[in-house]
Amino acid sequence: MPSVFIKTYGCQMNERDSEAVAAQLVSKGYSLAETEAVADVILLNTCSVRDMAEQKAINKMENLAGQFRKSRPNVILGFMGCMAQSRGQQLIDKLPDVDLVLGTQKFHRAADYLDELIAGKRDKIVDVAEEKGSEATIKEHILSGSAKDKSVSAFVSIMQGCNQYCTFCIVPYTRGEERSRSIADVVAECRDLVARGVKEITLLGQIVTSYGKREIKIQDGKSAFVQLLEAVHEIEGLERIRFTSPHPKGYGDDLVEAYGRLPKLVESAHLPLQSGSDRLLKLMHRGYTRERFSKIIHDLRRVQPSIGITTDIIVGFPGETEADFEETLSLVREIEFDNAFIFKYSQRKDTPAAAMPGQIPLEMIEERHSRLLTCINAIAAKKYENFVGRHTQILVEGASKKNPARMTGRTRCNKIVVFDGGERHRAQIMDLKIERASNFTLYGDPAILNVN
Numbered sequence: 267m268p269s270v271f272i273k274t275y276g277c278q279m280n281e282r283d284s285e286a287v288a289a290q291l292v293s294k295g296y297s298l299a300e301t302e303a304v305a306d307v308i309l310l311n312t313c314s315v316r317d318m319a320e321q322k323a324i325n326k327m328e329n330l331a332g333q334f335r336k337s338r339p340n341v342i343l344g345f346m347g348c349m350a351q352s353r354g355q356q357l358i359d360k361l362p363d364v365d366l367v368l369g370t371q372k373f374h375r376a377a378d379y380l381d382e383l384i385a386g387k388r389d390k391i392v393d394v395a396e397e398k399g400s401e402a403t404i405k406e407h408i409l410s411g412s413a414k415d416k417s418v419s420a421f422v423s424i425m426q427g428c429n430q431y432c433t434f435c436i437v438p439y440t441r442g443e444e445r446s447r448s449i450a451d452v453v454a455e456c457r458d459l460v461a462r463g464v465k466e467i468t469l470l471g472q473i474v475t476s477y478g479k480r481e482i483k484i485q486d487g488k489s490a491f492v493q494l495l496e497a498v499h500e501i502e503g504l505e506r507i508r509f510t511s512p513h514p515k516g517y518g519d520d521l522v523e524a525y526g527r528l529p530k531l532v533e534s535a536h537l538p539l540q541s542g543s544d545r546l547l548k549l550m551h552r553g554y555t556r557e558r559f560s561k562i563i564h565d566l567r568r569v570q571p572s573i574g575i576t577t578d579i580i581v582g583f584p585g586e587t588e589a590d591f592e593e594t595l596s597l598v599r600e601i602e603f604d605n606a607f608i609f610k611y612s613q614r615k616d617t618p619a620a621a622m623p624g625q626i627p628l629e630m631i632e633e634r635h636s637r638l639l640t641c642i643n644a645i646a647a648k649k650y651e652n653f654v655g656r657h658t659q660i661l662v663e664g665a666s667k668k669n670p671a672r673m674t675g676r677t678r679c680n681k682i683v684v685f686d687g688g689e690r691h692r693a694q695i696m697d698l699k700i701e702r703a704s705n706f707t708l709y710g711d712p713a714i715l716n717v718n
């Protein structure tokens with residue numbers, strides 16, 4: 267059977283989609299290639315959020331075609347995911363070496379299409395159609411059986427699509443309308459993962475706080491998403507629950523209060539702010555004000571004072587003035603995020619913001635990016651430094667990527683901790699003393715390990 271190599275760009279949803287496709291192909295007899303150089307099938311799972319992410323994948327495909335087309339004429343090259351969805355046939359017109367273009371509602375068709383291409387029954391396949399029920403089609407995971415690389419943490423997709431239509435964002439066009447899986451279906455997948463040794467589950471979706479809005483009724487004042495959290499929380503053996511990405515407007519009292527009530531729901535929240543200026547928030551169609559956003563953070567910290575809060579911010583949205591940008595800076599200083607991902611605004615096809623007046627020149631975007639980054643890094647360094655000398659609980663994930671002689675884990679508030687441990691610590695919940703902090707990493711002292 268052929269071997270496949272999948273390269274993933276972009277978010278955690280994409281990582282999960284790649285894993286799902288890989289798992290499905292493995293179940294049909296494919297093997298996973300160690301490198302692209304030895305793979306019979308190379309798939310790029312793409313991201314469209316910014317132009318740079320699209321260009322990276324296109325350049326990569328050009329390189330792959332240049333490298334392999336002549337020496338290995340039978341290699342199958344494919345694009346899947348968000349850029350495949352938004353560009354479709356155009357990708358093959360631009361890059362005639364591409365054999366397959368698979369949209370975001372068609373991941374479950376990968377095996378059938380590859381079979382047809384490999385058998386020579388079809389020459390090129392483009393499928394970017396909508397498909398009802400596609401959000402619940404792939405439940406398989408790749409959890410390696412050997413103790414050495416057994417997964418401790420897994421992603422579970424609970425919904426697809428987004429109806430928020432933020433004016434800068436391409437996601438509603440690449441991922442389609444919001445569609446949610448049932449609570450029973452999600453819980454069954456989580457239960458199976460826990461039975462196979464997983465201790466931490468991250469529930470995924472483009473806007474998880476809108477989970478089940480149309481399908482599942484509010485009960486005792488609890489939204490469908492909180493009902494799902496409660497149901498997953500019941501799973502015996504599961505230690506930690508995370509989720510991403512939520513929308514701030516989804517942080518009703520029921521969700522805020524869940525952080526105080528559900529011990530497996532870790533003290534961590536990623537709340538995309540985008541801007542601190544009410545004028546821009548309105549133009550972005552975000553659905554909250556600066557004051558409302560601050561109130562959510564305040565409430566979360568009241569319920570869980572140690573909660574780690576991260577965010578996404580866009581600099582250079584059309585019409586952003588120096589005053590708007592300073593509003594963002596002042597809110598960032600006020601809130602003190604544990605970390606923030608800063609995005610340089612990128613015009614996306616067919617989005618309302620792309621046609622707005624006052625597009626900001628790149629130099630100005632870069633200048634604001636650098637000022638905001640300095641501010642965020644200074645706050646984060648202080649926050650990380652606060653951990654030094656304290657004990658904290660970590661879940662050990664495995665060997666550190668940078669230094670395989672060390673082990674790495676995460677605190678409940680989502681900070682990476684590196685320590686001199688060994689394979690025997692994998693999948694353990696440990697209490698560790700933090701000795702030093704640097705560059706968004708905490709370093710623990712192995713001499714003061716207490717394994718629970």
Ligand code: 5AD
Binds near residue numbers: 315316435579580614
């Ligand atoms: N330009 C720059 N950043 C964007 N994001 C979404 N769309 C754009 C765009 N057009 C950022 C937002 C979002 C994150 C995943 O990507 O900050 O939260």
